[in-house]
Each structure stands twice: as C-alpha cells, then as structure tokens.
Amino acid sequence: MTETKDLVTLSVNAIRFLAVDAVEKAKSGHPGMPMAMAPLAYLLYREVMRHNPLNPSWPNRDRFVLSAGHGSMLLYAVLHLTGYDLSLEELKRFRQWGSKTPGHPEYGHTPGVEVTTGPLGQGISTAVGLALAEKKLAAEFNRPGHRVVDHYTYVLASDGDLMEGVSGEASSLAGTWGLSKLIVFWDDNRISIDGPTDLAFTEDVLARYRAYGWQTLRVEDANDLEALRHAIKLAKLDERPTLIAVRSHIGFGSPKQDSHKAHGEPLGPEAVEATRRNLGWPYAPFEVPEEVYRHMDLRAQGRAWEEAWERALEAYAREYPELHAELLRRLKGELPPLLQEPPAFDKPVATRAASGRTLDLLAPRMPELLGGSADLTPSNNTQAQGMADFSRENPLGRYLHFGVREHAMGAILNGLNLHGGFRAYGGTFLVFSDYLRPALRLAALMETPTVFVFTHDSIGLGEDGPTHQPVEHLMSLRAMPGLWVIRPADAHETFYAWQVALRRREGPTALVLTRQAVPLLPPEKARGLLRGGYVLADAEDPEGVIVATGSEVHLALEARELLAAKGRRVRVVSLPSFELFEAQPAEYRRAVLPPGLPTLAVEAGVSLGWARYAQKVVGLDRYGASAPYPEVYERLGFTPEGVAEALEALL
Known part of the structure; x- marks a missing residue:
C-alpha cells in the first residue's frame, strides 16, 4: 500500500471494521453509523483538527462532539488509531464492565471524549456552550498578533439529534450569537429505528437552519473526502455557524446497508463476512495493518501543535503578563479570593x-x-x-x-x-x-x-x-x-x-x-449551612426535633416558641442540603439529628423521602392553589400552630 489514496481507503476501512468487530464481540451496539461516517472521522482526526493524543486536555485543542453517541465505536476506533491512551484490548472490551469503551461516550472516563452523549440532542446543544466559551475567551484574551485562544468545535449529529427540541433551542441561540467556529455535520442517512425518517421527519432541515442564522452546505456522498474538505473550508470562511448535511448510507458496504437493521444490533457473522468481501478487507477481527497505525499516529504532530502554542503563550506572557496570568488561573479553575462573610442585611x-x-x-x-x-x-x-x-x-x-x-x-x-x-x-x-x-x-x-x-x-x-x-x-x-x-x-x-x-x-x-x-437568621448560625445541616435553636435535654428547609425553617422556629410556652423542650434543625449533610462525619450527623429523638420534618413539598430523617412529616402530597401565599400556607396546614400540634402528637 504505497499510494496515498490506497492508504486513506485502508485507514477508513480500519475504522469501520474496528467498530464492526467490537460490536460483534460485545453482541451489542450500533455498527451502522460508524460504517457510514468513518470517512468523516478519518478526515477530522487525521487532517483537519488540531489535537494532541498525548494531552487530551490541551486547552487550545479543537473539540469533537459525537452527538450521535450511540455510534461510540466510531470515536473509540479513531481515538485508538491516532494514539490516544485507548488500547486495542479496550476496544475488545466494548460495553463490558470497567472498560474504557462504554456503550455511549462518557466524559472523564475515556481519554479524548469531550462530552457525555447518547441522549439525543444533548451533544450538539452542549457543543454550543463549548463554542460560546471559545468565542468569549478569544474576545477577552486575544490581542493583535497573539491568538492564544483559537480553536473550533466540530459536531457529528444524527437525524434524531435534529428532531429533539433541545437542539433547535440551542441552534437558534448559536445563530443569534454568531458562533462561527461551530461546525456541525448532519449524518443524513434517512433511516430511523422505526424505518425511513420520512415517517415523522419531512421538514426542510437546511431551510430551518438558515432561518436560525446558520450557513448550510450539502455533501452528496459521505465517502467523498474532497467534497468534505471543501465544505469545511467554506465553513471556516463564514461568520455564522455551519450545518453540513452529509448524505450517508447506514451500514455502508454491508448487506444491511440503508436498513434500520444496521442501526442498533450486531450485523451477524454472515453479514460481517459479506462486508469484508464487499469492502476488500481480508484481515482478521481487530487486525489493523501496521501502515495504518503509522499513517494515523498523530502523537508527534499533536505534541508539535501544543509546543507551538506554548511558545506563542510565552511571547504573549512577555507582552501581556497580567492577562497571561489571569488566563492560566482561569484555565486551571482556580478561584480568586472570595468574601468569607455575608453582606449586612437589615430586614426580611x-x-x-x-x-x-x-x-x-x-x-x-x-x-x-x-x-x-x-x-x-x-x-x-x-x-x-x-x-x-x-x-x-x-x-x-x-x-x-x-x-x-x-x-x-x-x-x-x-x-x-x-x-x-x-x-x-x-x-x-x-x-x-x-x-x-x-x-x-x-x-x-x-x-x-x-x-x-x-x-x-x-x-x-x-x-x-x-x-x-x-x-x-x-x-x-x-x-x-x-x-x-x-x-x-x-x-x-x-x-x-x-x-x-x-x-x-x-x-x-x-x-x-x-x-x-x-426573616433573617443570626449570621453566625447560618454559617452552619456549610455543613448541610445544623442545630439552629436548642433546648436543654430536648425531647423532640423539628427539622425543616427554606422558608419552613421559620415556621419551625415559631412552633418551637409555642411549644416552649407549654414547657416542651424542642430543638430546631435547619437542613438546607441533604447531600452536603450526608457528606459530614456520622458523629456530626448523629449529634444534629439524634437517632432516638422523635423528629418532625416540615417542608412545603411532597413528604416522600423524609423518612430517612423524621418519623412524621408536615408536607404537601397534593398540588397547591391560587391565592395570596399567606392564605395558601394557612389553608394547606403550614402554620406554627399546625406544626406544633403535629410534634405534640408525635411526642
């Protein structure tokens, strides 16, 4: 394989068959989309995107979001081939317990995965936030001759992604905001799980996106790399986000091509062998020719890109030292000094x-x-x-x-x-x-x-x-x-x-x-929120506890006063956060809410869930009503008297 064209074809097919073989071995997964869109994955990761497999978190990398997360093996295959820390053994463990190759991409779990995707519409919508961040950081920190923030966000979206309402909401905002470094490829395969997409999806998608304020382009064949290159070039020249409709064939090269049967299940041994013959792939499962690994390896190039950026950052630091320090602080996620004490509040x-x-x-x-x-x-x-x-x-x-x-x-x-x-x-x-x-x-x-x-x-x-x-x-x-x-x-x-x-x-x-x-609580008491829950008001040797959140804490305090007038010894606990409270040591939690003390919970919401802290709940297991809020509280039983009676009944 000496000709570049042949090597490209071989690399594209390596992506396809790694996906096919992994799904087949797992007896579970989605082979159809990776088979169709392997040329795009090859083009983006091998030619178009600036990224560093040796440092997936390089700040100035181009981002790729697989919004069609069911096609996860497309991403895993290309990450493996370009040199990310994702071994062939991990590909063989696709969809298995503890592997780095779960059924849908998971951020923070697999090197090179930018966003957790799978629920359709989420990837493309989250990518709008990625592109917005790039635009804002560039505006804030770039200076003439110093483009220290300069990268693109690429998305591969399915028909399902573009059907989901959230993608329309986010795409409308992307057009309004002019996110020109957002480039979305629509896998236009015209197949859904139920059958042809025109069962439920007949709109002119490109017209809709033009109405959102996007540039729209079309590539008639997903295998036409030159057409894809040209479309990407046009996308980068425009001041709008770009949607590129890429006509593809789900399950490309297999007997199940253009059928929903290629979507969410293994092809099966016979179809896999037929696909190998159709695409001229003589290799055994998970076998990749060495020349493909050499051709696809982006580690040296990625390191060079990052080192060039580091040198540019050093030049930036010499000219703009304060901006440089601020950029690094923010990229590291370090907080500046914050106020430790609340401002003065003088009334409810x-x-x-x-x-x-x-x-x-x-x-x-x-x-x-x-x-x-x-x-x-x-x-x-x-x-x-x-x-x-x-x-x-x-x-x-x-x-x-x-x-x-x-x-x-x-x-x-x-x-x-x-x-x-x-x-x-x-x-x-x-x-x-x-x-x-x-x-x-x-x-x-x-x-x-x-x-x-x-x-x-x-x-x-x-x-x-x-x-x-x-x-x-x-x-x-x-x-x-x-x-x-x-x-x-x-x-x-x-x-x-x-x-x-x-x-x-x-x-x-x-x-x-x-x-x-x-009403206001004493500031020194309110600091107890930092532990999720705390004793707000106490009595010597309390015989009962009222635990409450939010506005109902003040009901609890008033009820405590009513009970104190009757000689009852009651503790009031403010519990603003279950989760933060549960993160405290067990001895602290037992000290605040002693297990043996009768405890009443008060919250203007459903009572379900309070059993972990209380034996009885003044809650609301019905919907509210339209009226001035003091009357709504009173009629639904949220009064100091009602709370006091409920605790007395418990005691």
Whole structure:
C-alpha cells in the first residue's frame, strides 16, 4: 500500500471494521453509523483538527462532539488509531464492565471524549456552550498578533439529534450569537429505528437552519473526502455557524446497508463476512495493518501543535503578563479570593433577592463568573450589577439571555463549564427544572460544576397557582445522584450556599430560592449551612426535633416558641442540603439529628423521602392553589400552630 489514496481507503476501512468487530464481540451496539461516517472521522482526526493524543486536555485543542453517541465505536476506533491512551484490548472490551469503551461516550472516563452523549440532542446543544466559551475567551484574551485562544468545535449529529427540541433551542441561540467556529455535520442517512425518517421527519432541515442564522452546505456522498474538505473550508470562511448535511448510507458496504437493521444490533457473522468481501478487507477481527497505525499516529504532530502554542503563550506572557496570568488561573479553575462573610442585611428579604445581592459582590471578584436566565432575569435576580449583556456585537458581555429555552440553557451551561475558563450559572423557576432535567442529569454524570438557580420554590409563589408552584421537584432533584440541592432558609444561608456551589469542583449544584421575603437568621448560625445541616435553636435535654428547609425553617422556629410556652423542650434543625449533610462525619450527623429523638420534618413539598430523617412529616402530597401565599400556607396546614400540634402528637 504505497499510494496515498490506497492508504486513506485502508485507514477508513480500519475504522469501520474496528467498530464492526467490537460490536460483534460485545453482541451489542450500533455498527451502522460508524460504517457510514468513518470517512468523516478519518478526515477530522487525521487532517483537519488540531489535537494532541498525548494531552487530551490541551486547552487550545479543537473539540469533537459525537452527538450521535450511540455510534461510540466510531470515536473509540479513531481515538485508538491516532494514539490516544485507548488500547486495542479496550476496544475488545466494548460495553463490558470497567472498560474504557462504554456503550455511549462518557466524559472523564475515556481519554479524548469531550462530552457525555447518547441522549439525543444533548451533544450538539452542549457543543454550543463549548463554542460560546471559545468565542468569549478569544474576545477577552486575544490581542493583535497573539491568538492564544483559537480553536473550533466540530459536531457529528444524527437525524434524531435534529428532531429533539433541545437542539433547535440551542441552534437558534448559536445563530443569534454568531458562533462561527461551530461546525456541525448532519449524518443524513434517512433511516430511523422505526424505518425511513420520512415517517415523522419531512421538514426542510437546511431551510430551518438558515432561518436560525446558520450557513448550510450539502455533501452528496459521505465517502467523498474532497467534497468534505471543501465544505469545511467554506465553513471556516463564514461568520455564522455551519450545518453540513452529509448524505450517508447506514451500514455502508454491508448487506444491511440503508436498513434500520444496521442501526442498533450486531450485523451477524454472515453479514460481517459479506462486508469484508464487499469492502476488500481480508484481515482478521481487530487486525489493523501496521501502515495504518503509522499513517494515523498523530502523537508527534499533536505534541508539535501544543509546543507551538506554548511558545506563542510565552511571547504573549512577555507582552501581556497580567492577562497571561489571569488566563492560566482561569484555565486551571482556580478561584480568586472570595468574601468569607455575608453582606449586612437589615430586614426580611427573599432568598432570590439575597442571591442577587451575593452575585453583586461576587461578579467583580470573579471575572470568570458567567450567568444568565431563561427569560426570567428580574424574577431570578441573576444579573449582577454592572454585568453587561452578551451579544454577537458585545462578546465581552457576561450575561446571557437564553430566552424561553430552559433545556438549551442547561446544556449550554454544561458546555461552558466543560470548556474551562468560566464558572457558568443559569436561572429559571423551580417548577421549570423539569424542562432542563436531561441536561441537569448529564451535568451530574459528567461532574460538571454548573450552578442552577431555581427560584419561586414553593406554594409561597402564591397567586400564580399550582401550575407554577413546585411540589414534587425538590425531592425529585434530591433523587439525582451527584446533584447537590441547597434550599437556604434566609439571606445569610443563601450567601453561604453560593460559597458551597462555587467551591465545588466536581458536580452541579441547585440553589432553591424563595419568591417571598423570609426573616433573617443570626449570621453566625447560618454559617452552619456549610455543613448541610445544623442545630439552629436548642433546648436543654430536648425531647423532640423539628427539622425543616427554606422558608419552613421559620415556621419551625415559631412552633418551637409555642411549644416552649407549654414547657416542651424542642430543638430546631435547619437542613438546607441533604447531600452536603450526608457528606459530614456520622458523629456530626448523629449529634444534629439524634437517632432516638422523635423528629418532625416540615417542608412545603411532597413528604416522600423524609423518612430517612423524621418519623412524621408536615408536607404537601397534593398540588397547591391560587391565592395570596399567606392564605395558601394557612389553608394547606403550614402554620406554627399546625406544626406544633403535629410534634405534640408525635411526642
């Protein structure tokens, strides 16, 4: 194999058959897409992208996101061949316990995987956040003659990705923001699991993307590398994001080509042998010719690219030492010094307002702090004073207007935090956390330190009624592994909640905040939030405990006073975060909530889940109602008298 054309063909087929063989050995997986899109994977990783297999986290690398995560073996094969730390043995262990080659790509698990994908629509939407981060960092740090931030984000998306609503939300924003370094390849194979895509997908996709403000291109044959090269060249010349429709044939070269049967199951031994004959591949399973390894090995080139960037960074440091130091700090994820004590609050205040006040103090100290809201900025209090709006014309702006697009907001925030250089947060009402739940779950899976600001947290919302009053949401969020949920009881606890969220490096945090004003707690007591739960008010030799969160903590305190007047000795525990409390030593937890003491929980939400801490719950196992919030609380049993009676009954 001496001719370049032959070597390219051999390399493309090596990608195909590594995917086929791995799926066949696992007796599980998706061979069809890797067989079709192997030419694109070859072109991107071997010719187009700047990346370093020896350092997958090189900051100025081009990013590739396999939004069609079911085709994971396409990515694993090309990562293996180009020299990433992904051995042939790991490919042979595809979809097996403990392997580096899980069924869908997992960020932080496999070297070279940028985003956890599989739930369709998430990859392309998260990639919008990656591209946004590049645009913003470039605007902030690049200087004439010094392009220290300069890379592209490439995406391979399926029909299913473009059907999902979240991709439309995110793509609309990408067009509005002019993310010109975002290049998406649409695997236009016209096949879905149910059959032809025109069963349910007949729109003019390219026209839709042009309406979003994208450049659109078409490549008629996925095997035409020259046409792909030309399309990529055109994409890089445009000031808009680009969607390239690539006509492909699922299961290319196999007897199951252009059939949904090539999608989600092994081809089977007979079809595999026929495919080997059709594509002229005489090699045994997992056998790759040495000349392919030599041709595909990008380690030396990748090292050279990174070393050239390091030299450029040294020149940048000589001319702009302060900018250089700041860029490195932010890329390392190091926090600047933060305030240790809360600001002075002199009257009852909604915790959403206290969150806004805290952001006013944080934003000047944290230039990496980047936030937004899904069209609820005045309600969420998410725009700090002096935080300018981001736009295509003002890329230095630090405030993002997502419009009514909660789901895209969640995915884009994840992308911003995955990229590095930013700590991104976003706000909406707690009841609308359902709209972004898949992105929230992926943040937890990827351990992305995204901060979700959820305001209007309970029936305290009042007149807007049950459609907007979250009831089941707190417990449903607590059920998500890896997500820390914090529901502070007052302004001081809110300040400390932000401290926890920003200092957390491995995983997302949900801040759950009130619409209504709540009384102030002593600041020295509220510091107990840093441990997730603490004794707020105590009695000598207490005979019972009231444990509560958020606005209901103040009900608990009032109930304690009523009970004290009757000679009852009651402890009140504020428990703003189950997850943070559970991270404390067992002896601390037992000291706060002694196992033998009768305990009543109070929270304006479903009672399910409180059994771990309490024998009885004053909760809400129904939906709320539309009325002024004090009346809603009273009619639904959330009064000091009701809480006191419930504890007396327990005692």
